[in-house]
Amino acid sequence: MKIVHGCLWLVLSTFAVDDFSESVKLANDSFSQVPSYIIEQRKNIVGLWVNEYDSKNRIEFKSNGTGVVRYASEPPENFNYQIVNTTPQCGYQLTQEQLKSSSFLQTYEPEDATTMECKEIKFLSQERLIYVPVGDNPGNRVIYIKSKIVLDKVKE
Numbered sequence: 489m490k491i492v493h494g495c496l497w498l499v500l501s502t503f504a505v506d507d508f509s510e511s512v513k514l515a516n517d518s519f520s521q522v523p524s525y526i527i528e529q530r531k532n533i534v535g536l537w538v539n540e541y542d543s544k545n546r547i548e549f550k551s552n553g554t555g556v557v558r559y560a561s562e563p564p565e566n567f568n569y570q571i572v573n574t575t576p577q578c579g580y581q582l583t584q585e586q587l588k589s590s591s592f593l594q595t596y597e598p599e600d601a602t603t604m605e606c607k608e609i610k611f612l613s614q615e616r617l618i619y620v621p622v623g624d625n626p627g628n629r630v631i632y633i634k635s636k637i638v639l640d641k642v643k644e
Contacts, residue, residue: 493584497612498505498538510636522619523573524571524625525591526571526573526591527589529571529591529609529611532570532611532614533549533571533593533609533617534549534550534551534636535548535549535634536548536634536635537549537632537633537634538618538632538633538635539630539631539632540631540632540633541631544559544560544621545558545559546558546559546635547632549569553568553569554566554567554568554569554598555567555568555569555595555641556631563610566598567595567596568595568596568597568598568601569593569594569595569596570593571591571592571594571609572591572592572594573587573590573591573592573627574587575587575593577594577606577608577622578594578604578605578622578623579594579623580622581622585627591608591609591610592606592607592608592609593606593607593608593609595605595607598636605621606621607619607620607621607622608620608622612632614629614634615633615634616631616634617631617632617633618630618631618632619632
């Protein structure tokens, strides 16, 4: 009888731990430290973006954190990405004041996260995106316009 009771206690306590873990996860998601503007930018970036000055230069961001860079008829280059507002960014330390209104696009090769590149990004609207490589001259900004055309369907 003690063995059956002990097994029953083990099974019930396992379910209790699973339920507790799930409720903690939901609570953490609800009280996330991610600012709402970052969450909104993560949604807005999904789609095909065309360079304002060179329509052969296109970047497609997919909702699963992957993307593709295309230039003219050259082979496409795949990458992974994330949008964050943390410091440091690619070796550059940012002040707390800078972090309040900044967001950064981190891109890296799918097989090698150590090849990360960081760009400060700003959405002028849901259809216009500016980015500047972190540590670069702001005059070297690149402007992309969101296209209505989607080249690849998102596979998640």
